[in-house]
Amino acid sequence: MQESRDIDSDVPKFSSDTPRAAVRVARAAGRAIIPAPARSRFPHEQTTYQPCEFSDLALWRYGVGDYEPLLKERLAKPRDSYERAAVDRALAIGIDLAVSGMRRGAAILDVGCGAGTISRLLAETGYHVTGVDQDIVAGAQEWQNREALARNRKQMEGAACRLFTADVVEFLENTNEVFDVALLLSVLHHFLHGYGYSGAGEIAPDRFDALLKSLCSRVRSYLYVEAPGSDEFEEMPPDPTGRFRFPAYFLEAGLGTDVHFIAASVATNGKPRRLYRVDLK
Numbered sequence: 072m073q074e075s076r077d078i079d080s081d082v083p084k085f086s087s088d089t090p091r092a093a094v095r096v097a098r099a100a101g102r103a104i105i106p107a108p109a110r111s112r113f114p115h116e117q118t119t120y121q122p123c124e125f126s127d128l129a130l131w132r133y134g135v136g137d138y139e140p141l142l143k144e145r146l147a148k149p150r151d152s153y154e155r156a157a158v159d160r161a162l163a164i165g166i167d168l169a170v171s172g173m174r175r176g177a178a179i180l181d182v183g184c185g186a187g188t189i190s191r192l193l194a195e196t197g198y199h200v201t202g203v204d205q206d207i208v209a210g211a212q213e214w215q216n217r218e219a220l221a222r223n224r225k226q227m228e229g230a231a232c233r234l235f236t237a238d239v240v241e242f243l244e245n246t247n248e249v250f251d252v253a254l255l256l257s258v259l260h261h262f263l264h265g266y267g268y269s270g271a272g273e274i275a276p277d278r279f280d281a282l283l284k285s286l287c288s289r290v291r292s293y294l295y296v297e298a299p300g301s302d303e304f305e306e307m308p309p310d311p312t313g314r315f316r317f318p319a320y321f322l323e324a325g326l327g328t329d330v331h332f333i334a335a336s337v338a339t340n341g342k343p344r345r346l347y348r349v350d351l352k
């Protein structure tokens with residue numbers, strides 16, 4: 072057991088490779104446990120801004136438990152940076168949901184779920200996830216392919232993970248379902264001027280406003296919103312009027328009560344992104 076003691080303290084410290092059994096023994100003996108500064112175990116640290124210690128700290132405090140699928144995926148050699156970014160964000164959201172006391176089995180709507188990686192990972196940690204994507208991306212980016220995206224989504228589906236190829240507006244109009252949480256990960260800035268500011272799937276400001284209000288009326292607790300930083304706004308201003316600044320929009324529109332910064336990450340296009348939780352009214 073790699074246990075060390077401070078000279079002037081009787082509190083044991085444990086290094087990141089201390090066997091979990093040793094931690095359990097210390098807990099059973101009623102001894103306080105202070106995690107030693109964690110050594111990173113993640114092979115591609117530079118891929119995202121997600122602090123590596125985040126996961127180690129979560130491991131220390133909560134154990135592997137339900138996060139095993141996420142951590143396994145994260146530790147595996149990532150297939151590509153898209154996958155890695157998805158795993159990081161799913162992990163940040165999964166842990167934030169647990170810390171905020173969200174019940175297992177809660178219903179999550181993943182708006183613009185893409186190939187469904189994040190939906191599947193959250194379903195594996197115990198939530199019921201519904202993903203919706205219209206594959207606008209396939210029309211706007213030549214290297215994307217509608218059939219491949221649909222095939223990928225099919226592979227990601229499971230009992231707790233339903234993935235639909237649909238426009239989110241039509242999806243919401245055609246169901247009465249209410250969700251506990253909605254994910255808006257790198258999607259909101261694509262609406263006003265179309266995907267990648269290309270005009271594909273463009274939605275007029277008043278309709279966009281109505282869509283967001285209708286979405287919030289169908290979500291009980293939280294939105295997770297990942298939005299570009301001001302650097303990207305300056306590069307390609309998606310909303311020169313400033314009406315749709317995310318996540319501030321949700322407070323200004325009276326839809327949310329609070330915004331919490333959850334993590335800094337990187338979008339699949341390599342641009343910096345911030346991930347926030349919006350507490351809904």
Ligand SMILES: C[S@@+](CC[C@H](N)C(=O)[O-])C[C@H]1O[C@@H](n2cnc3c(N)ncnc32)[C@H](O)[C@@H]1O
Nearest residue numbers: 183184185204205206207208238239256257258
């Ligand atoms: C940049 S991707 C983000 C994918 C995923 N959320 C992620 O973070 O990895 C934006 C996605 O939103 C989808 N999308 C855009 N407008 C949509 C709409 N009206 N209904 C459904 N999906 C839409 C696009 O097809 C695309 O897959």
